[in-house]
Amino acid sequence: MHRAKPLPQYLIKRFQGWKATTYAENEPWYRHLAADGQYPRAMVISCCDSRVHVTSIFGAEQGEFFIHRNIANLVPPYNPDGEYHGTSAAIEYAVRALRVSHIIVLGHSNCGGVNGCHDMCSGNAPELEEKTSFIGRWMDILRPGYERVKDIEDEAERRSALEKEAILISLENLADFPFIANEMEQGMLSLHGLWTDTGEGALEHYVAGTGFVPV
Incomplete structure (x- = not known):
């Protein structure tokens, strides 16, 4: 090269x-x-955004977290089709090889990937609809989340709600991975959804039946 x-x-x-x-x-x-070797207790799936500094948020040391980053902290549906699946491969390694006890999906405010999904799904980013757009096809994962929030009238609230849908969609997809479902049934693995406001330094976690609440 x-x-x-x-x-x-x-x-x-x-x-x-x-x-x-x-x-x-x-x-x-x-x-x-x-x-x-490494023996992390948790895997963190976070956004590629340079403003999201996972280890700093939790004061973590080397070897504490197994971290995977992608656009908009998304987990794709379970789909063992023999193609390339970087995120799914990282998840499989974390659960089957490293035996992590927790998988944390960490979303954040002002997420560019989520905003791209919002614009694409609302018809304002036709370039992302192209089959050749890596970002657009990746953001297709979040389309079901957009359908849930599209009727929110205030645009800022709708975009913020979609950021949290990215977390929920990812948690739902994680639970459909058979090896994750098995570990959860055995009480060996738990899933967690977090959202951070990068400007305010705030952190919220998802509570079933309640929604996102401050930590």
């Missing part, structure tokens, strides 16, 4: 600073993780 270039200098300097401080001060712990 001849088009790849060296890492930008500002990132090299940041790495060197990390290696000389954080790594140097915690070298035994890093070596322990490298030698003994």
